[in-house]
Amino acid sequence: MSYMYLVSFFQSATVFASSMGFKVTVEDSKCVQANAFIQEALFHEFVMKEDQITFKINLTVLLECLTIFGGTPGESTSLKMCYAGYGCPLILVLEEDGVLTDCSIKTLEPDEILDFNFCSTNVINKIIMKSECLKEAFSELDMSSDILQFLMSPDSPHFRLSTFGNAGSTHVSKGR
Numbered sequence: 001m002s003y004m005y006l007v008s009f010f011q012s013a014t015v016f017a018s019s020m021g022f023k024v025t026v027e028d029s030k031c032v033q034a035n036a037f038i039q040e041a042l043f044h045e046f047v048m049k050e051d052q053i054t055f056k057i058n059l060t061v062l063l064e065c066l067t068i069f070g071g072t073p074g075e076s077t078s079l080k081m082c083y084a085g086y087g088c089p090l091i092l093v094l095e096e097d098g099v100l101t102d103c104s105i106k107t108l109e110p111d112e113i114l115d116f117n118f119c120s121t122n123v124i125n126k127i128i129m130k131s132e133c134l135k136e137a138f139s140e141l142d143m144s145s146d147i148l149q150f151l152m153s154p155d156s157p158h159f160r161l162s163t164f165g166n167a168g169s170t171h172v173s174k175g176r
Contacts, residue, residue, distance in 0.1 A: 013059040014110045015090075017083070018052045025113055026059065033113070053083060056108040057090060065103040069096045083107070125152035127159055129174075137161050137172040145170070 016023045021040040027033045040046040069077050080093040092103040138161070141148070145165030152159055157173035 011058060011060050012056055012108070013062075014054065014056050014113055016052065016054050017048065019046075019048050021046070024059075027111075027113055050085075053085070054110050055083070055086075055090070056110040057105055061105050062090075065092050065094070065105065068094060068101055068103070069099075127152060129159075133174070137174070140170065140172045142167055142170045 012026075014025045014027075016025065019040065021038050021042070023035055023037045025033065025035050066079070069075070075096055077094055077096040082091040082093075084091075087107070089104040089106050092105065094101045094103070141161060142163045142165055144167065145163035147164045149162040149164070150160075151157070151162065160171055160173040162169060162171045
């Protein structure tokens, strides 16, 4: 469940569950949005009785519950999540080395989330990359520069970030 830490910059999150898995969305002031998608294949068993379920939850409380055993090396923790529907709490049952802990987390009415699903017919380029790679690329750039240039190309380098300033220019490229 370390995926959840990627979206923990805000206290509450909206959870969208479907037969494909679930997506946790965090949004701040309708201008910054982060999503983590956990595929159903990552679960030993994944059962949905409805087509789609949506609820809002306190992400801080959820993360505290998920890390209650601390993730001791060599130990495996099992997790059972249950949600009975609108207005009901999210129930977590964690088991590690024969010790059971159950948590009941209050769910809330979800807020409307901005839809950043831009029309794909006008998309010329699209890049999907791990956030750690992008973070590493930004750390190599000259942050005192006034200009940041993004280059995307079907030819190598497929993706390049460049900065231009008084100290010169810096380029960070990624191929396939």
